[in-house]
Amino acid sequence: MAAPDRLTTKDWLIRVAISTAVVAGIWGIGQGVQVGLIEYVQRIVLLCGINIILAVGLNLINGTTGQFSIGHAGFMAVGAYATAFCGVKLAPAVTAALGTGAIADGVVFNAALLVGALLAGVAGLAVGVPSLRLKGDYLAIVTLGFGEIIRLLFNNTKALGSATGYFGDNPAGLPPYTSFFWVYVWVVVVVLIVRNITFSQSGRSLIAIREDEIAAEAMATPTTRLKVTAFTVSAATAGIAGGLFAHMQSGIRPEDFKFEKSIDMIVMIIIGGLGSISGAVIGGIFLAVTLELMRDLQEYRLVLYALLLVVIMIVRPEGLLGTRELSPSMFKKKAGAK
Amino acid sequence: MRLDRRSLIIALASSTLFGAVACKGGSSGGGGSSSGGGSEIVLGHYASMTGSTAHFGQDTDKAVRMAVDEVNAAGGVIGKKLKVVTLDTRGDSAEAANAVTRLIDVEKSTAILGEVASSLSLAGGRVAQRRKIPMVSPSSTNPKVTEVGDYVFRVCFLDPFQGKVMAKFAKETLKVEKVAILKDVKNDYSIGLSDAFKESFEKLGGKIAVEQSYGQGDTDFSAQLTAIKNTDAQAIFVPGYYAEVGAIARTAERLGVKLPLLGGDGWDAPDLFKIGGDAINGSYFSNHFAPDAATPKAQKFVADFKTKYGMEPTGLGALGYDAAAVLADAIKRAGKTDTDALRAALADTKNFEGVTGSITIDPQRNAQKSAVVLKIEGGKAKFAATVAP
């Protein structure tokens, strides 16, 4: 890769223009969604966004780095509780300064989300440092253990509502901050961050760790540091998803972050293809939409869901895209082959 | 720069994809208003039909459908038939909120029934409140449920009341001074009930010997009961669900703990006697109705339920029946399916003769009801006392 060019003013202007266009685009679509869709469908669309963040974040550690975590629901819980709690505590101070309205809400929500991401990241670091010395199945089972311990801690914390869960001081629940706009702004942010890591120097080192850790170490790759970093970033993104989820639900409880949630995340990245960002995006959408469409099947739904997972693993273990990314050139190649 | 643009394309492409999916769902759902102009009035029921608490949803749903069938057989309400649409929550709060949203938007429900578990009623109730669709919870006893807002009602009594009933009964009727508590910490119902019991019992001059806990789904209680055995408690308050209570009773017997168990309406299921067997004899629990001291209406309900489903109804079933009946009655009194009128009619419910007793909705949208205390003897629950609010 060529050395990064120094950015000129023009480059900066283009960046700002693109970002503004994207944000305006999301805002525009959000307005359309709010007017054009019934709330039930809106919820699914929000859930898709949250799933994308979860899947893309988890994919960084599970897919790209090949270090399997099956306890990410724990980090989602940390983010959810932290965001909800901070949001409730921050709101009075911010409304005192900025008054009520969309701007104040946005400030509170995003500040709280950042705290949530930070704390989830710290939790990720705390879990990652000791666990990432382990490999494969052992790492998986330790992350599962940590995920369960985190949930048990919330279950036994009175200030956060124990088993009843946390929904702020108002019985009507947490304020519904989670809108199409914020969810998808965060989707773009998370996808960009993960993408930039994946396609950077460190990203290639992460892939090297996945392919052969001992060989990577022999090439002087700081494997431990990189693995822990990837794990921390991944935990932080799960925290953001948790915060968005909390304010979509207007309340959270420890039961929302059971082992099954971690399995859901794994299914998302497996369907799309381990190691592919666009695959994770597709997987996240797929899971939200299918689980909703299958609701009419009642008790057969989860049986089919589990069966689907087994069949995918046997028939196409690399998922829809494998480690490839969805891009225009992919279709060109296919056309050329014909 | 080049790479940045590509990722933007990915992000934008994915959002368009959603748009497509979403629009499809939107068009099949039709417009947004719920006027209920057809020949049917839809009552949406959300319940845990699958998952580890599936029996709650299934028991309630059977009774809800029976109540609605009876209303329809009698000609329906305001010239229309009632129709129940049931959606599963898997015992998951995100699913509960989804289910209620769908009941309102897609199924066009006039009113919502559900849930059993308070935490799920909270999640669903917030959606109903925001959309201003009346919701009646059959059996969520946590006080917070109806605090969500003025569209959320319930037809059962509350945990603090139930806790007070048992505290009073233990202190004044059983004359016990020291009680051990064994609560389910994964269950907000159990926590609420034990807190209420503790407060009332201590206020009455009693003492809590020790507080022990377990988690829903646990099967081993020997550690806790061994610890309780070594205190001077005269009774154990176990405000959990019947399956664990049955196992707790058996374990207590096995460990030579010969104390009466006290509990709440979560005990009420035929399985309590199947699991607990002889070990549960001599225990007491508070409940919504006593089958042997029941009104003719309740007796008819029990008989009809047995004929229809070949099994005994539980207290949850009885409350599900009452919730649907109260709702049907409110629609009748409102004379229309307008949600505001229906809400007002529900709030106005007075002395409605239900299976579980006379139901009057108070200004906090809770049912003012008396509770009964049942004693278990010879594998049957027998009426022991009535405690008025």
Add this chain to the structure above:
Amino acid sequence: MSQFLQQVINGLSLGSIYALIALGYTMVYGILKLINFAHSEVFMVGAYTGFYTAGALGIEGMEQRGAAFPLYLALVVLMVAMGASALLGVLIERLAYRPVRSAPRLTPLITAIGVSLLLQNLGMLVFTPNPRRYPPIIKEVRFELGGVIVTNVKLTIFVVTLALMLGLWYLVQRTWTGRAMRAVSVNLDAAKLMGIDTGRTISATFAIGSALAAAGGILFGLDQITINPLMGTLTGLKAFVAAVLGGIGNIPGAVVGGLLIGLAEQLVAGYVSPDYRDAITFVILIVILILRPEGILGVVRQEKV
């Protein structure tokens, strides 16, 4: 003191059941390097098979008449459950694990999680989610020794566990099948070259491990009074931790690990807080993996490029 002894006895009986389940994990892991997540559901199915078999043999009528369930029928129940679970274990391996055996290591792991979920949800469908009371295939008799209460069920648990363990040790150390298993666990390809039918050996491993889990399931039902379709999840995880604690792939290790986990759990529940009885298992797991990943009785193996 009597309270402490009581907790210890209860802990050891729970631990014996963990040990029986842990054997299945440890044998499969030793051979395939796979955490057989579905093992916990095989345990559940074993318990339910025993439940239905006892029902079919008319245990309810006998209980109502006050008659004890004859010992030979109890053995029939045990055999049927062990047989059915063995079959299920072999089927799982054939249908789900064999096709992905040569895939990267995470593929079988996810497949195992999928099979576990599938069986759990099928269990909810077929057995209903309602907890069931386990039929008393052994009529409970209680003894009191200095304030400590021991039941014949607990004694049976110790005896059956010990008997099965010795049987397994004999099988692995003294028979042809056992020798083949040990060979396959050292190196699958080399074993193949030596003319060992690896497919059959792996099937045998699954069959034996699953049969032991079924025995564990029945003892669990007798000891814990109720069973439900989700009973395997946590119990299975704890048994897996027991296998890791003792040294995975190591049969005596699984037994030691099982007893230690059962004991630790019971003592934490009795003296610290029952809220952390599940957490202690995970804490032990994390500590052991970080300090001594090969387990108490395991041997270190160097990974090569």
